[in-house]
Amino acid sequence: MYTQAMDTLREEGGDKPALRTAEEAQLQQRFDNRIDAGEFIEAKDWMPENYRKTLLRQISQHAHSEIVGMLPEGNWITRAPTLKRKAILLAKVQDEGGHGLYLYAAAETLGTSRDQMLDALHSGKAKYSSIFNYPTLTWADVGAIGWLVDGAAIMNQVPICRCSFAPYARAMVRICREESFHQRQGYDSLLVMMKEGTEAQRAMVQEAVNRWWWPCLMMFGPPDDQSPNSVQGMRWGIKRVSNDTLRQKFVDAAMQQAEVLGVTFPDPDLRWNEATGHWDYGAIDWSEFWRVVGGEGPCNRERLAARVRAWEEGEWVREAALAHARKFDLKEAA
Ligand SMILES: [Fe+2]
Ligand SMILES: [Fe+2]
Numbered sequence: 001m002y003t004q005a006m007d008t009l010r011e012e013g014g015d016k017p018a019l020r021t022a023e024e025a026q027l028q029q030r031f032d033n034r035i036d037a038g039e040f041i042e043a044k045d046w047m048p049e050n051y052r053k054t055l056l057r058q059i060s061q062h063a064h065s066e067i068v069g070m071l072p073e074g075n076w077i078t079r080a081p082t083l084k085r086k087a088i089l090l091a092k093v094q095d096e097g098g099h100g101l102y103l104y105a106a107a108e109t110l111g112t113s114r115d116q117m118l119d120a121l122h123s124g125k126a127k128y129s130s131i132f133n134y135p136t137l138t139w140a141d142v143g144a145i146g147w148l149v150d151g152a153a154i155m156n157q158v159p160i161c162r163c164s165f166a167p168y169a170r171a172m173v174r175i176c177r178e179e180s181f182h183q184r185q186g187y188d189s190l191l192v193m194m195k196e197g198t199e200a201q202r203a204m205v206q207e208a209v210n211r212w213w214w215p216c217l218m219m220f221g222p223p224d225d226q227s228p229n230s231v232q233g234m235r236w237g238i239k240r241v242s243n244d245t246l247r248q249k250f251v252d253a254a255m256q257q258a259e260v261l262g263v264t265f266p267d268p269d270l271r272w273n274e275a276t277g278h279w280d281y282g283a284i285d286w287s288e289f290w291r292v293v294g295g296e297g298p299c300n301r302e303r304l305a306a307r308v309r310a311w312e313e314g315e316w317v318r319e320a321a322l323a324h325a326r327k328f329d330l331k332e333a334a
Helices: 004-009 014-037 049-068 069-072 083-108 112-120 141-162 164-196 199-218 230-234 243-261 286-296 298-315 315-334
Strands: 270-274 278-280
Touching: 004 286, 049 083, 049 112, 049 164, 049 230, 049 298, 069 083, 069 298, 083 112, 083 164, 112 298, 141 164, 141 199, 141 243, 164 199, 164 243, 199 243, 199 286, 199 298, 243 278, 286 298, 298 315
Parallel strands: none
Antiparallel strands: 270 278
């Protein structure tokens, strides 16, 4: 722990508890000042325990979401309609694996091992984005995920590039660049089907969009007035923009893109609001969100089982990599 090392250095006078408290108060004050000044916090810097815990939870959940997010689309790699689409999808799914790795590495700087984080995922203790508990029934789902799910992810993630914890912010800069490609490829794939496809293909796109729309709006999290943790996240500079503001930005952008594409969203309350300059949308069914978060979504069990199986079947790869690393270390030492 960084705090103990620093406390030990400054312990004087024998009144340890009081001095320790004063010391912590000073460190806390310096930390708050740095946050207020918009400075970045590095892994080696002192930070309050709750800040560390909150970040660890958020970054590891984010990492889990990236690797679980490989599963719904990974299903379609062998069934992509053309070589070009297959190559694009392979690259996209591989990117998501890379995002997971950057994020696990960022989370590890907070003092928890990757094995511990994966253990929490496999035992069901840790969460991941509930959007990945929905199925990919047709090829149009792959396009809809790129357009809407990656689109919502971009809205959520761009502000994290300015997160106060530097290793997370740095990882997000790289991730966001790749997410733009993910969204473009999804939109392009749907555009081809809508503009050059058959009637059946257009219907398939609309049907996929109908299924993804509401879960995508849920990706931004509960409404601001029911999201008490957001306030602390904002105070710490971990969260920069509120859930409802991001959701509204997403709806506004998606409405324009839907018009070009020629699809509609399954919400009769969607209408332009002249006074606010935004699109109004209907009530979100939060009971569905909590049900899926709670493990009762259409694919929760399947997704978790796939991750556990991959972990077990990959054991020989981890063993081989470790054996190779040991051999390399021995050679270096000789
Ligand atoms: Fe990603
Ligand atoms: Fe992505």
